[in-house]
Amino acid sequence: MKLIICLFLLANLSVFAEDDHHDHSHQHNEQKKTKKSLSAHEHGLSVLNVVQDMNKISFEFEMPGFDVVGFEYKAKKKEDIKKIKNALNILSDYQNMVSMSSEAKCDQEKNSAKVLNEGSHSEFLSEYVFYCKNIDLLKSIKIIYFDSFKLSKKLNINIIADNKKLSKTFERDANKINVEGFFN
Numbered sequence: 493m494k495l496i497i498c499l500f501l502l503a504n505l506s507v508f509a510e511d512d513h514h515d516h517s518h519q520h521n522e523q524k525k526t527k528k529s530l531s532a533h534e535h536g537l538s539v540l541n542v543v544q545d546m547n548k549i550s551f552e553f554e555m556p557g558f559d560v561v562g563f564e565y566k567a568k569k570k571e572d573i574k575k576i577k578n579a580l581n582i583l584s585d586y587q588n589m590v591s592m593s594s595e596a597k598c599d600q601e602k603n604s605a606k607v608l609n610e611g612s613h614s615e616f617l618s619e620y621v622f623y624c625k626n627i628d629l630l631k632s633i634k635i636i637y638f639d640s641f642k643l644s645k646k647l648n649i650n651i652i653a654d655n656k657k658l659s660k661t662f663e664r665d666a667n668k669i670n671v672e673g674f675f676n
């Protein structure tokens with residue numbers, strides 16, 4: 493039984509709606525990251541929110557612990573702690589997660605990675621913020637995440653550009669999203 497659906501009160505959608513109506517300030521993002529409850533998650537299904545704010549673009553991954561390290565209990569044994577540390581290391585480098593086509597000339601401004609535990613579930617959260625000189629020229633986003641985490645089966649990608657929105661679930665074999673004309 494590989495797919496276990498976990499029900500929590502906080503659905504992903506509510507987090508989204510919140511983002512929509514408020515400004516995209518860093519402070520707001522920080523507050524969201526410190527949320528105490530895990531959002532609803534399904535093992536094997538991770539979420540990537542791509543949010544544009546003018547010339548900035550942020551990538552926020554929400555990954556069930558199962559997808560990243562294969563377990564969700566709080567790590568106590570040495571080997572489990574090692575797995576968590578190793579995962580956070582991988583997550584702290586955006587090049588293990590996504591890459592953007594070069595025309596957009598995007599440089600990373602900041603990044604973060606952490607793990608949250610709640611009861612018998614855990615979630616990894618990572619975020620990468622970029623400043624792009626030519627965000628309107630961004631043609632495609634390459635998904636490297638599946639290569640880094642073999643246990644993850646699907647990635648639900650939500651793109652919120654200044655003028656467009658897209659929400660789609662990608663399987664392991666997907667490695668590129670065409671976003672030509674999306675960010676302007």
Ligand SMILES: [Zn+2]
Pocket residue numbers: 498533535556557558564612613614
């Ligand atoms: Zn879980």
